[in-house]
Amino acid sequence: xxxWFRRQTQKSSQPEEPTSTPEVExxxxxxxxxxxxxxxxxxxxxxxxxNIQQRQETAPEPETLDNPTEKPQTPEVQxxxxxxxxxxxxxxxxxxxxxxxxxxxxxxxxxxxxxAFDEEFVWSxxxxxxxxxxxxxISAEEISWLKRLRQGLGKTRRNLVNQLKAIVGQGPLNxxxxxxxxxxxxxxxxxxxxxxxxxxxxxxxxxxxxxxPEQAIESLKAILRDILDRPLQQVKNPxxxxxxxxxxxxxxxxxxxxxxxxxxxxxxxLSQKSGYSCVIAAADTFRAAAVEQVKVWGQRSNTxxxxxxxxxxxxxxVVFDAIAAAQARQIDxxxxxxxxxxxxxxNLMEELSKIRRIIDKKAPNAHVESLLVLxxxxxxxxxxxxxxxxxxxxxxxxxLTKLDGTAKGGVALAVAQQLNLPIRFIGAxxxxxxxxxxxxxxxxxxxxxx
Ligand SMILES: Nc1nc2c(ncn2[C@@H]2O[C@H](COP(=O)(O)OP(=O)(O)OP(=O)(O)O)[C@@H](O)[C@H]2O)c(=O)[nH]1
Ligand SMILES: [Mg+2]
Numbered sequence: 285x286x287x288w289f290r291r292q293t294q295k296s297s298q299p300e301e302p303t304s305t306p307e308v309e310x311x312x313x314x315x316x317x318x319x320x321x322x323x324x325x326x327x328x329x330x331x332x333x334x335n336i337q338q339r340q341e342t343a344p345e346p347e348t349l350d351n352p353t354e355k356p357q358t359p360e361v362q363x364x365x366x367x368x369x370x371x372x373x374x375x376x377x378x379x380x381x382x383x384x385x386x387x388x389x390x391x392x393x394x395x396x397x398x399x400a401f402d403e404e405f406v407w408s409x410x411x412x413x414x415x416x417x418x419x420x421x422i423s424a425e426e427i428s429w430l431k432r433l434r435q436g437l438g439k440t441r442r443n444l445v446n447q448l449k450a451i452v453g454q455g456p457l458n459x460x461x462x463x464x465x466x467x468x469x470x471x472x473x474x475x476x477x478x479x480x481x482x483x484x485x486x487x488x489x490x491x492x493x494x495x496x497p498e499q500a501i502e503s504l505k506a507i508l509r510d511i512l513d514r515p516l517q518q519v520k521n522p523x524x525x526x527x528x529x530x531x532x533x534x535x536x537x538x539x540x541x542x543x544x545x546x547x548x549x550x551x552x553x554l555s556q557k558s559g560y561s562c563v564i565a566a567a568d569t570f571r572a573a574a575v576e577q578v579k580v581w582g583q584r585s586n587t588x589x590x591x592x593x594x595x596x597x598x599x600x601x602v603v604f605d606a607i608a609a610a611q612a613r614q615i616d617x618x619x620x621x622x623x624x625x626x627x628x629x630x631n632l633m634e635e636l637s638k639i640r641r642i643i644d645k646k647a648p649n650a651h652v653e654s655l656l657v658l659x660x661x662x663x664x665x666x667x668x669x670x671x672x673x674x675x676x677x678x679x680x681x682x683x684l685t686k687l688d689g690t691a692k693g694g695v696a697l698a699v700a701q702q703l704n705l706p707i708r709f710i711g712a713x714x715x716x717x718x719x720x721x722x723x724x725x726x727x728x729x730x731x732x733x734x
Contacts, residue, residue, distance in 0.1 A: 286423055287558040289525035293415060293723040329409035332419035332427075333401045340424065399424050404431045411729050429720050430730075436688040436712040437730045440472050445734040448504070453497035456490050473663040473691075475698030482507055482697075505728050511697050512724035515706040519680070521651075524708050524721060526560050526617045531610055531650040533618045533643055537636060537677045538657035539669050540624030543685035543711060545574065547657050548619045549581025550711065550719035556585060560616040565606030566591035567599035567639060570623040578621050584716055599623065599635060600642045607646045618650075633676040640677055655708060657683045658699065660691035667695070670703050679703075685711035688718070693731055 399405065408430035412422050434441075447468055451461045462483055469479040485507050489495075495503060516522045526532040534551070536544045548564055555562040564582055566589055568574035575591045582589035590606040603620055610618040622639065626632040643652055654677045658666040673679055682705050684696055696707055710727070711719040 286425060287525070288554055288721060289558050289560075290523060291426070291721065292417065293725055325410045325413060326406060328413045328419050329406045330401070332409050332412075332422050333399075333405060335420050336399065336422070336424045336427070399427060404434060407431075407434060407733070411726055411733070414729075415725060425717075428717075430726060432688070432712050432718065433710070433726065433730045436691070437693045440692045440694070441731055441734065444468060444472060445501070445732060448501060448732075449497045452486075452490070452495070452500035452504070456494055457487050462487065469694065471692070472694035473660075473698065474694035475664055475667070475702060478511055478694075478697040478701035481511065481701060501732060505732050508697060508728045508731070509724045512700045512707065512727065515700050515704050519706060524653075524681075526555065527651050528616065531607075531618060531647055532560075532616060533607070533610075533620065533647060533650045533652045535620045535622065535636075535639065535643065535652065535654045535677060536657060536683075537622050537654065537673050537679075538624060538659075538683075542624060542657040542659045542666075543683075544568075544624060544657045545577050545581060545621055546714065547683050547685060547709070547711060547719060548578065548621050549585055550716055551619055551709070552581065552587040553585035553716045554719065555617050556587060561613070562587050562617045562619065563606060563610050563613070563615045564589045565603050565618060565620045567602045567606075568621050568623040569597045569599045569602065570626055574621070574623070600638045603639050603642050604646055607643070607650075611647070629672065633672065636673070636676040653680050653708075654678050655681050655683050656705070657685055658695070659686050660684045660693065660695050661686050661689050663692065663695055664698065667698055667702060670699070670705075674703070674705075679705060681706050681708040683707075683709045683711065683719075684722075685719075688712040693727075696727060 405427060408427045409419075409422070411430055412426065413419075448465065451457075451464050451468075454461065457465070465486070466479055466483055469482060470476070474482070482504070486500075486504060489503050490500065521527075536548055536551075538544050545568070552562045552564055562585075564578060564587055566575045566578045568578070569592065579589050579591065581587075588609075590602065590609050592602050592605070599622065606618055606620070609615075620639065620643075622636060623632060626635060640654070643650070656670055656673050656677070656679050658670065660666070670679070670682070682699050682703070684699070684707055687693060687710055696710075699705060699707060707722045709719055710722050
């Protein structure tokens with residue numbers, strides 16, 4: 285089973301940033317091989333491609349959304365016994381099981397469609413190789429995801445790389461060059477604060493030593509990674525894998541249309557296939573269609589959805605019930621869908637605070653994360669919303685969605701710099717596979733590695 289939450293990715297080194305908290309790294313990270321030539325990368329990529337093909341040929345069936353071989357790995361949930369102990373409203377979810385069985389047949393699509401050995405494959409392989417991976421331990425899934433990420437940020441990258449190379453290749457930055465880079469970063473949604481920081485740091489470096497364009501871009505990449513990783517220094521769980529043997533609760537918040545419900549569906553799928561059992565709480569009770577929408581995602585990801593059948597029910601009550609169900613079933617991860625819009629903003633914030641209080645009270649030992657879902661296409665506008673949510677929902681991280689669209693991607697840096705919140709997941713498409721844990725290294729490569 286491939287655990288996406290514990291996937292090995294490179295952590296950028298941050299020598300100039302002294303850390304007070306000791307690094308707690310869930311998985312050991314190998315150092316990348318130093319100077320690998322272009323030819324070596326190509327050989328590496330070819331070997332990796334052959335290995336993936338061989339594995340696909342020997343595998344009995346391609347992995348599907350509803351992979352039966354994964355089921356025994358999730359903690360034993362014994363529906364029979366649990367159902368008896370559950371209140372009536374939960375027993376109703378059995379009907380959902382029947383629905384699921386029929387619905388899933390049509391939803392089953394291969395997880396990893398045929399991979400072509402193309403420029404994007406080589407690029408993805410290179411990104412993995414640079415993180416110290418070996419050609420026999422990479423998966424088709426990882427390559428597919430990196431390709432998607434690269435495509436999503438393609439337009440921004442092409443813009444940035446060409447212009448940056450022309451500017452930074454001319455030695456110490458003069459005022460004109462600084463103004464040009466500033467404009468480029470601002471256009472890419474990086475925001476004023478992060479842009480100022482990047483320019484100052486880059487300028488100091490280039491003043492000490494005039495770097496050729498390629499190296500200047502490498503320095504720039506290191507600065508960007510540093511910004512993206514900095515919020516992680518103050519969090520306990522840099523890797524963001526759900527903790528085993530504890531209930532993990534992830535509260536998903538954000539304005540309407542940001543992609544909360546879609547993110548929940550994708551996260552449920554990712555958790556199940558990474559070996560964590562999962563339940564969804566349908567706590568957006570404001571819109572009638574919201575519960576139905578989350579139930580569809582429940583079916584797709586084969587995840588039980590706890591909902592209250594009544595109209596206009598109290599979302600905090602749904603969360604209360606969902607926690608009870610998750611505890612009874614010894615579930616690893618409870619995902620809470622919330623409303624994006626109520627009668628007014630004040631009501632929404634009050635409701636979120638109430639949900640948060642219920643979680644803290646009913647599950648004091650749970651590991652709680654509060655994630656803000658931000659639509660990356662909104663650029664700086666999205667950030668203003670974050671400040672409002674930060675207080676009510678006690679935010680601990682961000683999910684950036686819609687990076688496949690017109691988003692410029694730079695908003696990730698603004699989030700880290702201005703909100704001091706780590707980005708935990710990124711979404712780059714509407715499909716169930718289109719969301720993965722965030723890696724600063726891979727993100728920056730997709731943004732700046734032409
Ligand atoms: N292209 C693209 N579309 C996305 C992505 N994530 C979500 N969407 C789309 O954005 C729209 C809104 O998504 P929802 O998940 O319903 O958003 P929500 O935050 O739950 O919205 P409310 O329930 O109204 O508050 C849907 O059409 C999704 O398919 C993404 O990563 N890429
Ligand atoms: Mg929703």
